[in-house]
Amino acid sequence: MSTKQKIFLIIGLVIAGEVIFALPFHLGRFFRPTMLEMFDLTATQLGAAQGVYGIVAMLAYFPGGLLADRFPIYKLMSFSLWMTALGGFYMSTFPSYVESILLFGFFGFSTILLFWGALIRATREWGGQKGQGLAFGILEGGRGLLAVVLASIGVLLFQFSFPLGYESATFAEKQNAFRTVILGYSLVTALIGVYIWIVFRKFSYTHQHSDKKPFWSQISNNAKHIFSIPSVWLQSLIVISAYVGFKGFDNYSLYAVDVYGVDEIEAAKIITLGSWTRPVIAIIIGLIADRFDAIKMLCLSFLLLLCVDSYFAFTTPNINFTWLLLTNILLTCIAIFALRTLYFAIFEEIKLSIMFTGSAVGLISIIGFTPDVFVLYVAGLLIDRSPGLEGHQHFFMFLAAFAVIGLIASITLYKLVVRKNFSS
Numbered sequence: 001m002s003t004k005q006k007i008f009l010i011i012g013l014v015i016a017g018e019v020i021f022a023l024p025f026h027l028g029r030f031f032r033p034t035m036l037e038m039f040d041l042t043a044t045q046l047g048a049a050q051g052v053y054g055i056v057a058m059l060a061y062f063p064g065g066l067l068a069d070r071f072p073i074y075k076l077m078s079f080s081l082w083m084t085a086l087g088g089f090y091m092s093t094f095p096s097y098v099e100s101i102l103l104f105g106f107f108g109f110s111t112i113l114l115f116w117g118a119l120i121r122a123t124r125e126w127g128g129q130k131g132q133g134l135a136f137g138i139l140e141g142g143r144g145l146l147a148v149v150l151a152s153i154g155v156l157l158f159q160f161s162f163p164l165g166y167e168s169a170t171f172a173e174k175q176n177a178f179r180t181v182i183l184g185y186s187l188v189t190a191l192i193g194v195y196i197w198i199v200f201r202k203f204s205y206t207h208q209h210s211d212k213k214p215f216w217s218q219i220s221n222n223a224k225h226i227f228s229i230p231s232v233w234l235q236s237l238i239v240i241s242a243y244v245g246f247k248g249f250d251n252y253s254l255y256a257v258d259v260y261g262v263d264e265i266e267a268a269k270i271i272t273l274g275s276w277t278r279p280v281i282a283i284i285i286g287l288i289a290d291r292f293d294a295i296k297m298l299c300l301s302f303l304l305l306l307c308v309d310s311y312f313a314f315t316t317p318n319i320n321f322t323w324l325l326l327t328n329i330l331l332t333c334i335a336i337f338a339l340r341t342l343y344f345a346i347f348e349e350i351k352l353s354i355m356f357t358g359s360a361v362g363l364i365s366i367i368g369f370t371p372d373v374f375v376l377y378v379a380g381l382l383i384d385r386s387p388g389l390e391g392h393q394h395f396f397m398f399l400a401a402f403a404v405i406g407l408i409a410s411i412t413l414y415k416l417v418v419r420k421n422f423s424s
Helices: 003-019 022-030 032-039 043-068 073-091 097-112 116-127 132-160 171-202 215-227 230-260 264-275 278-291 294-314 322-342 354-368 371-385 389-423
Strands: none
Touching (some): 003 073, 022 043, 022 073, 043 073, 043 097, 043 215, 043 354, 073 116, 073 171, 116 354, 132 278, 215 354, 230 264, 230 294, 230 322, 230 354, 230 371, 264 322, 278 294, 278 322, 294 322
């Protein structure tokens, strides 16, 4: 495969990997007040709809991974993008609360079942035996950068729709402007589906294995094989521990306000600044992992995260030293974005056959992404029970406990890989 071909392919993976999640996530993240107003929803109702997305997604991860090992990846990803775009076009009609619940359930199906396992498998194939860190670094960093770019474009389009100001606009004008944003996201999603179909098919990028086996026979064999591999279960522990740390980052702005006394705007700026480090950290960590050892890098990243969480959990901050807050937020970003880059980049090191990649991703994702369900709930529970510094310290103890689990799982996996390499 030529360098030019590889560039076209990774561009498609990065754009598709972020765009497909724009409709279910970006709108609620960057336009939340407007979305609540235009859809006539309460925050609880929107949360319930997004919760339905999470439930359907959890059910879709494993069968989706099995499908990624059976069918051509360009077909799976393209159909997934087109289905999600259709959901977006329907979303532009501003459905009712019940219809919104059904729509988010549909998004959970369309963005995960045919897409997630295929995306990770395609990224692994792009990286080859010696470029896994770079492949997943570009995917993670590129997705982070694209998320900010898309959101910025959406905000500008929305802003320019109100030359006299948002507050002076009528409800119909606001609705039309927001419909334009939704349709814009939907159109981009559909077009990248066309790109994937043409480019990935043209280069015959993905080669499926065991196509001659009966469908249900292959599915059953893949599932049995994946469930029997200890390293896959350890990788699942690594992903859930890393993802707990990533979700815990959502609470940092509240920590800055409650404990350090900064205002909401400054807190938002601090967290945004930390988020901008994602593309840089992901690519740098990916390159380092390819040169050294990705599992060792996982151990170091969990150790760094444990140190930061322990600092927040067991020290009384001096509110005059906000530079300590900024430093620790930066260190947290290094750790969590490094972990997100690495936890799927270790398939080559654990010597998992390429033909089982999707199946492994499905199993790992079911376990690994459950923090979407419980982390922020635990945060609210602990902080509401003990308002102020104490509640936040309890939450950081919770985060530190998962950092310990991740560190132990990473060390155990490293020993398992070393033992396996030695015996072979």
